[in-house]
Amino acid sequence: xxxxxxxxxIAPARKAEILAEALPYIKRFFDKTIVIKYGGNAMTDPHLxxxxxxxVVLLKLVGLNPVVVHGGGPQIENLLARVGKKxxxxxxxxxxxxxxxxxxxxxxxxxxxxxxVNLINKHGGKAVGLTGKDAGFIRAKKLLMxxxxxxxxxLIDVGQVGEITGIDPSLIAFxxxxxxxxxxxxxxxxxxxxTYNINADVVAGKLAEILKAEKLVLLTNTPGVLxxxxxxxxxxxxxxxxxxxxxxxxxxxxxxxxGSALDAARNGVKSVHIIDGRVEHCLLLEILTxxxxxTMIKSK
Numbered sequence: 001x002x003x004x005x006x007x008x009x010i011a012p013a014r015k016a017e018i019l020a021e022a023l024p025y026i027k028r029f030f031d032k033t034i035v036i037k038y039g040g041n042a043m044t045d046p047h048l049x050x051x052x053x054x055x056v057v058l059l060k061l062v063g064l065n066p067v068v069v070h071g072g073g074p075q076i077e078n079l080l081a082r083v084g085k086k087x088x089x090x091x092x093x094x095x096x097x098x099x100x101x102x103x104x105x106x107x108x109x110x111x112x113x114x115x116x117v118n119l120i121n122k123h124g125g126k127a128v129g130l131t132g133k134d135a136g137f138i139r140a141k142k143l144l145m146x147x148x149x150x151x152x153x154x155l156i157d158v159g160q161v162g163e164i165t166g167i168d169p170s171l172i173a174f175x176x177x178x179x180x181x182x183x184x185x186x187x188x189x190x191x192x193x194x195t196y197n198i199n200a201d202v203v204a205g206k207l208a209e210i211l212k213a214e215k216l217v218l219l220t221n222t223p224g225v226l227x228x229x230x231x232x233x234x235x236x237x238x239x240x241x242x243x244x245x246x247x248x249x250x251x252x253x254x255x256x257x258x259g260s261a262l263d264a265a266r267n268g269v270k271s272v273h274i275i276d277g278r279v280e281h282c283l284l285l286e287i288l289t290x291x292x293x294x295t296m297i298k299s300k
Contacts, residue, residue: 022062022288030063032214033176034287035269037204037257038116039071040221042277049119052219055283056181057125064287065176068120068127068183069207071200072112079103091145092256096159096197104197105131108185116183127181130171132188133195138203139166140188140196162188162196164203167210205260209267216264217286218257219277224295225250225258234295238262241297265299272297 036056042048059066076094077087080103088095096104113129120127132138140162144155175182186203188196201218208216225233225241228249233240241262244250250258261272275286275294282293 021290022284025288026062026064029214029287031065033065033067033208033211034059034215034217035067035069035204035208035211035213036283037069037071037201037216037218038277039073039200040219040277042219042282043070043072043112044074045278048278048280050123051280052277052283053116053119053123053125055281056120057123058284059287060125060179060181066181067172067207067211067213068116068181069186069200069204070108070112070116070183071186072108075112076104076107079107090156090158091148092254093143093145093158093161093199094197096161098160101160101195101197105187105195109133109187113183113185120181120183125181126179127183128175129183129185131185132198132203135168135171136189137168137171138164138184138186138188138198139168140190140198141165142190142194142196160194160196162190162198164188164198164206167207169210172207172211199256199260201257201260205264205269208264208269208272213264213269214271215287216261216269216272217283218261218272218274219282220257220274220294221276221278223276223293224274232295234292236295236297238265238297238299261297265297268299270299272299 038052042052056066056068080087109131117127117129143161143163144157147154147156172182186198186200188198190196205216223232227233241258245258261274265272273286273294273296275282279293285291285293
């Protein structure tokens with residue numbers, strides 16, 4: 001249902017009631033930082049993109065401090081296909097040779113980042129686009145991945161894929177003081193100026209830890225964390241998540257997302273939300289109402 005159709009169906013008194021219901025959440029989260037990983041269908045469907053931008057602007061206007069970290073997998077795949085390359089993933093991480101890194105940086109730091117910035121600004125926000133190279137605020141080194149079901153130390157080199165070594169929060173704090181909304185492409189910089197592609201879920205999770213965020217919200221193309229029967233699970237603890245990984249319920253591309261969620265929940269982020277980005281205004285539903293649209297992982 002479109003926003004216009006929805007507004008026509010809701011009586012004015014109900015609209016006022018809905019706004020009043022959001023008040024306790026606005027008070028609770030006023031001046032708190034919310035780190036949002038933006039990806040999936042919400043980044044490709046025009047109507048969902050518009051809903052996302054409006055949600056972010058509204059959160060900022062009512063006193064929260066949203067920080068957006070975005071992916072761009074479909075857009076990267078499209079450009080790789082145009083240059084005759086096929087994307088490859090190992091354990092949820094994109095294999096990134098030098099040519100692929102050029103495409104990744106062009107798409108994430110240019111096309112996708114500026115599109116999100118422009119959309120937020122169109123709806124009245126003050127968005128500023130960044131990569132980790134700006135002020136060197138996301139520092140990284142080459143990621144070597146442990147091969148699954150192999151002896152310790154059997155490592156895989158996936159190219160210019162980065163592991164975060166540090167994040168300087170001062171740039172984000174400076175932007176927050178000016179009521180700007182940071183929009184961050186997950187690209188890091190090495191000690192010698194090397195460029196690294198970093199999984200966006202990993203960047204969002206580590207940034208939430210460093211910023212001592214109230215919430216980390218990860219948008220996905222699923223209803224949230226599902227059990228083997230396809231039922232939505234919520235109110236999970238880190239231990240329950242570990243059990244789901246151990247028994248194979250969670251695997252593949254969900255692993256970096258779950259790993260980031262667990263690290264954030266263990267390291268000071270009060271709650272982590274894995275939500276369905278295909279739902280209109282999913283951010284507002286999850287943050288400012290009782291009607292969540294995904295899985296919440298509690299810090300304890």
